[in-house]
Amino acid sequence: MGSQDGGASARPGGAEEIIRIAATAYRRRALVGLPLATFGDAAEQALALVDSGELERHERGVALAPSVRLALAGQAVLSGWLDDVRQLPSQLAAAALETIREELRLITRWAAGRELPPELTQRAAELAGVLATSSLDPQAMTVVASSGGAPARQLRELLALGEGRCSTLKELRTEISRFVSTIHLQP
Numbered sequence: 001m002g003s004q005d006g007g008a009s010a011r012p013g014g015a016e017e018i019i020r021i022a023a024t025a026y027r028r029r030a031l032v033g034l035p036l037a038t039f040g041d042a043a044e045q046a047l048a049l050v051d052s053g054e055l056e057r058h059e060r061g062v063a064l065a066p067s068v069r070l071a072l073a074g075q076a077v078l079s080g081w082l083d084d085v086r087q088l089p090s091q092l093a094a095a096a097l098e099t100i101r102e103e104l105r106l107i108t109r110w111a112a113g114r115e116l117p118p119e120l121t122q123r124a125a126e127l128a129g130v131l132a133t134s135s136l137d138p139q140a141m142t143v144v145a146s147s148g149g150a151p152a153r154q155l156r157e158l159l160a161l162g163e164g165r166c167s168t169l170k171e172l173r174t175e176i177s178r179f180v181s182t183i184h185l186q187p
Helices: 014-029 036-052 066-072 075-086 090-111 118-132 140-146 151-161 169-185
Strands: 055-058 061-064
Touching: 014 036, 014 055, 014 061, 014 066, 014 075, 036 055, 036 061, 061 066, 066 090, 066 118, 075 090, 075 118, 075 140, 090 118, 090 151, 118 140, 118 151, 118 169, 140 169, 151 169
Parallel strands: none
Antiparallel strands: 055 061
């Protein structure tokens, strides 16, 4: 009552506001595609951001580009998504987990083989570690980050490991130590 948060909110304007809206939706709900109507009078400006590479066309309208989603998909965001899934009935939870898995699959595979800044390649490797766990455990990001090695190699090896292969973080550590030790055996 008396709050300005509900009902009519200010229409977004400017590129920063468009990105902020898309990033907020992504962080909160793993929501990738947004209808252009979300941006009100700034819909044309949202389409212009497609040309800049910050957004991309999506079947629903526009979405954050994979590089932006990769940067946002940190441990806290992933934990929030999984917390939300735990609140859902089991049938919906399974679909929501698959949506999260598909998003992680998409951005990690997108990153594989690209010349990205080291921090984005590292994030992709960490998310590939999450994919390697059967429960999508966000703590896998810490395991990967502390394992050492070149992020590009970590990413390749973790993607090759396969999704859901590790049921515990200990198994993930063991798998990572196997491919890290092969680095020393190669000429």
